Ligand code: SF4
């Protein structure tokens with residue numbers, strides 16, 4: 001550090017860079033005041049608000065402010081605000097509601113349903129509601145094929161009571177027998193070829209012809225004489241392009257031999273105490289699913 | 297730390313008491329003040345027919361609907377590049393003026409300067425000219441001082457109130473808002489904004505004044521980069537004035553009679569005879585003051601004057617200064633003006649070619665496609681349809697570019713949707729490729745979505761693509 005000099009009565013700081021020296025001019029008064037004010041403010045703030053960290057938590061602050069309480073309050077306020085809409089939605093005639101898209105309840109249902117779906121349904125059906133991966137047993141809810149019916153009321157019923165569960169007596173229930181235990185292997189082969197032919201897939205014509213009779217005797221009571229399925233029994237349409245588990249020969253054989261037993265829980269809070277959906281949430285998610293593009 | 301014990305931690309502000317002055321720059325400044333303040337206070341009151349749904353205001357920032365209205369121009373949020381363009385033009389304009397004429401922005405048009413000028417003017421009316429104000433300042437507090445100070449601050453607060461008031465009129469229908477303000481029915485935000493602006497106006501224009509320019513404003517620091525020896529600036533013709541001195545006999549003395557007139561009129565309280573300095577906002581008042589003096593003592597005007605540093609040297613050596621335009625036209629200013637003009641032309645062109653309907657397409661990516669029971673493949677798109685026409689309009693949505701693709705609007709069997717005036721409609725549509733068609737099989741098929749305003753037949757489109765089974 002070099003020597004401190006004076007110019008025009010102002011001392012330098014003693015710093016020098018290539019002959020350029022820095023004058024030690026005092027700060028403007030307002031600047032100093034603001035600086036002091038920030039110190040005072042900082043002390044006041046750390047007394048009034050949570051500030052100093054401790055081992056487990058921090059000082060609470062005299063005002064008792066907490067961001068968590070703030071959020072809880074906000075959530076309560078929003079719930080209050082929506083209370084009327086929720087009551088209306090819980091008792092709504094859903095079929096009429098989906099035809100009345102300009103209503104406030106409808107848009108509440110779609111947006112609320114989206115959140116309910118994301119939290120509860122997307123784990124199996126995928127965040128896009130298309131069944132995560134193709135043909136893994138979780139139905140795509142966006143297409144126009146419905147196992148148990150695609151009207152909004154039917155969807156709401158499925159959501160509330162689920163499928164093949166013990167929780168709700170009203171759960172959708174049907175069970176396909178494992179035909180591996182019933183039919184001789186050659187008949188299984190024949191019916192598989194016939195099922196493949198129904199949807200225009202490549203198949204062995206001779207086997208398929210023989211399979212028609214096997215189908216008629218064993219399968220048509222649920223899947224219908226032409227394999228068109230039956231939504232009352234949750235029997236899928238075998239003549240369309242959509243396969244819940246896959247439409248290749250191997251998978252279809254596997255399905256015929258061992259059958260399938262897809263399960264969905266009952267979501268209504270009547271059956272899932274503490275973790276279920278209230279009536280308005282069931283309705284909301286039904287409306288949401290219905291408007292994804294496949295609703296009937 | 298400093299070794300000088302008596303040195304204070306802070307520098308006290310040297311109060312400035314600018315004296316009244318007459319002259320051509322002062323007159324110019326009065327006019328500019330009148331025009332700029334006039335524009336600021338009166339603009340919100342200009343009426344413009346905007347139909348029944350909107351306030352009939354020519355310049356309006358509609359925060360609730362995120363629209364900006366400027367006479368016949370209406371800017372939507374997605375056209376914010378207009379604002380960006382205007383800001384760029386403002387920036388380049390400042391560069392241009394600074395490199396040609398120095399700190400004219402600071403000296404004549406900066407709001408800080410204009411309002412400070414206004415506050416000094418009212419101060420002079422109430423407390424008197426420089427000498428009276430100095431006396432008042434030095435005086436002990438008595439009734440006269442209290443009275444004058446109180447009146448001054450009341451007037452300043454009223455000016456501040458008018459300033460804050462005018463500001464909020466830009467954001468709502470001015471007559472309605474004024475009525476609501478007076479009857480106490482306006483939104484609390486309006487009152488708060490007014491209060492804050494009242495306070496900042498009085499503080500900046502009345503109390504802080506030149507300190508804003510000297511300490512707070514970044515602009516004086518930046519300007520140096522835009523100025524050079526050809527920039528016209530204010531300076532003291534030292535070669536003519538020095539050695540300065542009082543007295544009748546001018547033997548051996550220059551033209552400066554050291555009357556301090558130039559210092560006394562300066563709003564930032566500096567002595568221009570010390571040379572170029574950061575605190576000088578080039579307001580020109582010292583020129584007026586000095587010219588007055590030169591006239592009295594029968595010398596040519598312009599001891600303090602606008603000139604360029606290059607000319608200063610030439611004149612000092614006895615040469616003739618260049619024509620002012622030869623300084624103004626130089627590569628730097630030509631570059632700034634052409635950039636400025638380019639952005640301007642671009643904006644004007646953009647303004648004329650923009651359409652009154654607008655379409656944005658967002659293709660659903662989760663999932664990429666859905667297969668339907670009949671084997672067809674369907675993609676989902678979210679369209680944003682903007683109707684900027686001011687009337688409700690039917691929009692027809694169609695697709696072209698790939699055979700077999702057909703479009704379906706969600707929730708309606710028709711191919712048109714109604715979009716309300718000045719609204720944006722978010723509409724989901726489905727595009728389907730029949731089973732076995734090329735688009736249904738391929739990974740990706742490009743196509744185009746069209747929107748047509750059935751009343752004006754204006755059309756717009758956006759290209760997007762269709763995902764087939766192969767994209768799985
Ligand atoms: S220094 Fe800043 S505040 Fe002062 S006149 Fe110039 S631009 Fe305005």
Ligand code: SF4
Nearest residue numbers: 562576577579580582
């Ligand atoms: S020195 Fe002259 S031009 Fe500069 S601020 Fe003062 S009066 Fe204005």
